[in-house]
Amino acid sequence: METSPELLREEILKLKKEKGALIMAHYYQRAEIQEIADFIGDSLALAQQAAATDAPVIVMCGVHFMGETAKILCPDKKVLIPDADAGCSLADSCDPEEFARFVAARPDHTVVSYVNTSAAVKAHTDIVVTSGNARKIIESLPEDEKIIFGPDRNLGDYINSVSGRQMLLWDGACHVHDRFSLEKIMEMKREHPQAKVLVHPECRRPLQLIADKVGSTAALLDFARTDNSPEYIVVTESGILIEMRKKCPEKIFLAAPAEDAGCQCNECEYMKLNTLSKLRDCLRDGKPEIKVDPEVAAKAVRPIERMLELSR
Ligand code: 13P
Ligand code: SF4
Numbered sequence: 329m330e331t332s333p334e335l336l337r338e339e340i341l342k343l344k345k346e347k348g349a350l351i352m353a354h355y356y357q358r359a360e361i362q363e364i365a366d367f368i369g370d371s372l373a374l375a376q377q378a379a380a381t382d383a384p385v386i387v388m389c390g391v392h393f394m395g396e397t398a399k400i401l402c403p404d405k406k407v408l409i410p411d412a413d414a415g416c417s418l419a420d421s422c423d424p425e426e427f428a429r430f431v432a433a434r435p436d437h438t439v440v441s442y443v444n445t446s447a448a449v450k451a452h453t454d455i456v457v458t459s460g461n462a463r464k465i466i467e468s469l470p471e472d473e474k475i476i477f478g479p480d481r482n483l484g485d486y487i488n489s490v491s492g493r494q495m496l497l498w499d500g501a502c503h504v505h506d507r508f509s510l511e512k513i514m515e516m517k518r519e520h521p522q523a524k525v526l527v528h529p530e531c532r533r534p535l536q537l538i539a540d541k542v543g544s545t546a547a548l549l550d551f552a553r554t555d556n557s558p559e560y561i562v563v564t565e566s567g568i569l570i571e572m573r574k575k576c577p578e579k580i581f582l583a584a585p586a587e588d589a590g591c592q593c594n595e596c597e598y599m600k601l602n603t604l605s606k607l608r609d610c611l612r613d614g615k616p617e618i619k620v621d622p623e624v625a626a627k628a629v630r631p632i633e634r635m636l637e638l639s640r
């Protein structure tokens with residue numbers, strides 16, 4: 329018989345206390361996971377929180393690279409993830425060996441990688457960025473610096489367009505953000521003329537161009553909280569709507585449709601792999617645990633720490 333959500337919640341809270349664990353969740357997690365988490369944030373905030381916590385166990389309710397980032401920053405802590413298959417199509421679009429060859433062929437370039445990458449890719453990187461600090465960090469580099477940016481071509485294209493840089497872009501993308509439909513969003517905009525359009529920079533350029541705000545999940549949330557529009561079309565993974573509705577109960581948030589409206593294309597199926605029962609199991613069993621090869625971690629930690637310093 330399936331355990332009820334109430335009982336699962338009780339068990340999770342008890343196990344969390346016993347193990348001294350900190351439960352962190354990304355904004356794209358299921359509502360019940362966001363509700364029970366000690367900390368919810370975008371990928372930058374999750375990395376910052378991992379670096380700051382005293383808890384001996386971190387449960388990363390997010391995707392694998394988020395757990396890896398926490399483990400690299402806290403090698404002595406146990407980092408758990410409720411479902412080990414929670415990957416990321418964007419991180420998978422950058423093969424570490426291919427990336428290493430690409431970088432080695434351009435020794436005069438500074439290598440900037442999006443946090444949505446494997447530890448092995450980060451090991452070939454000079455500075456890691458998230459969508460929350462990418463623009464600020466890249467604009468802090470000298471204007472004539474040659475930069476390789478990987479793996480997200482849409483985020484790279486966005487930064488090139490706003491900063492006037494000409495970074496060399498790796499050809500990767502997120503399968504969720506890359507397929508939002510401009511046509512359907514324009515249609516929605518006609519039906520809701522007063523709605524403002526909030527767009528994550530992993531989306532393609534045409535969507536960035538119609539946006540009232542382009543930003544990370546935390547930046548979009550912040551915009552919605554401080555802006556005075558009563559209605560928004562949200563062009564990113566639909567999990568963020570949970571926190572937006574919680575923070576701004578008086579406003580209307582509409583999830584943007586993807587190209588194929590027949591499916592839940594604006595949901596990241598990897599993020600949704602984590603469930604309450606898997607969270608309970610991983611706290612109880614101490615697995616799946618995130619492990620990073622210590623040699624790789626020793627190289628990957630430098631660009632992550634550089635990011636944390638530059639985003640202070
Ligand atoms: P944020 O950095 O905005 O949290 O985004 C992470 C992510 O995976 C977006 O798809
Ligand atoms: Fe990766 Fe895209 Fe899922 Fe974000 S939404 S975790 S970039 S697959």
